[in-house]
Amino acid sequence: MQNNILMSAIAPHPPIIIPEIGGSELKKTEITVNSLKNLCNEIVRINPDTIIVLTPHSAFNPYFFSVYSGEILKGNFSKFRAPEVFMEFDNDLEFIGQLNTLVKPELGKLNLLPAEVPLDHGSGVPLYYLDRAGYKNRVVVINYTALGKKEHILFGGKIAETARNLDRKIVFIASGDLSHKLIPGAPAGFDEDASKFDELILKGIDSGNYKIITDISPGLRETAGECGYNSLLVAFGLNNGEPLNNEVLSYEAPFGVGYIVAKL
Numbered sequence: 001m002q003n004n005i006l007m008s009a010i011a012p013h014p015p016i017i018i019p020e021i022g023g024s025e026l027k028k029t030e031i032t033v034n035s036l037k038n039l040c041n042e043i044v045r046i047n048p049d050t051i052i053v054l055t056p057h058s059a060f061n062p063y064f065f066s067v068y069s070g071e072i073l074k075g076n077f078s079k080f081r082a083p084e085v086f087m088e089f090d091n092d093l094e095f096i097g098q099l100n101t102l103v104k105p106e107l108g109k110l111n112l113l114p115a116e117v118p119l120d121h122g123s124g125v126p127l128y129y130l131d132r133a134g135y136k137n138r139v140v141v142i143n144y145t146a147l148g149k150k151e152h153i154l155f156g157g158k159i160a161e162t163a164r165n166l167d168r169k170i171v172f173i174a175s176g177d178l179s180h181k182l183i184p185g186a187p188a189g190f191d192e193d194a195s196k197f198d199e200l201i202l203k204g205i206d207s208g209n210y211k212i213i214t215d216i217s218p219g220l221r222e223t224a225g226e227c228g229y230n231s232l233l234v235a236f237g238l239n240n241g242e243p244l245n246n247e248v249l250s251y252e253a254p255f256g257v258g259y260i261v262a263k264l
Helices: 019-046 093-107 121-133 149-166 194-207 218-224 229-238
Strands: 005-011 050-055 066-068 072-077 082-090 111-113 138-143 170-175 247-252 259-263
Touching (some): 005 019, 005 229, 019 082, 019 247, 019 259, 072 121, 082 121, 082 138, 093 138, 121 138, 121 170, 149 170, 170 229, 194 218, 194 247
Parallel strands (some): 050 138, 050 170
Antiparallel strands (some): 005 259, 066 138, 247 259
16 A cells, blocks of 8 residues: 555544534543544644545535635534634645546546635534644545446545655545434434444444445445445545555444444
């Protein structure tokens, strides 16, 4: 594996794990919060030049990967009644430019989101913990598409190629929650088969056999109501389908949504 990629990981993004939002409910997600803090502390320690966050929840274009294009990335949680929770990072515009050149022939140009578009919660939650851990370097935030498995894996490879070309030391974070249908009363309803999706994700990461995950059917994804699968596919493309340092740090589902923190 290319030594430009210091780590790839998956992290959840429920706003309720932000202390200023979750309040007393934060106790129910203590395992996730502690794992995310530990992960972010490790990322700060290995000191990447740039962190790439793949989010499901920014402005969505079904055909082109979208990327925040402003010089400064800004975000807060005003949509979740916590406008005082604010973060700001330098964008890596050189990385975006090089990536755009590489993806055009096979995937089309990147969809550039204007500077005034604020960060979404899919990127904001992991970036909140990175900010609190003391991360000060550059960030790139990208939204996935409605394209297929092949295209998302290919896109991950283009991120790795960009890192090599620029000699960037990067960390990649696949932002995503797993099934949203794990218990009665869950946000997307309940489906008794939804837990099978989470079980396969956990098994694939724990064993380092990512084919278990890439073979998951569209039907099971729909049953689960997940939002992290395409983010994982990009990570697998980045890692050339092989684990870099696979380790499940934690998994829990206190509100019927699967929260996983893992190195890939």
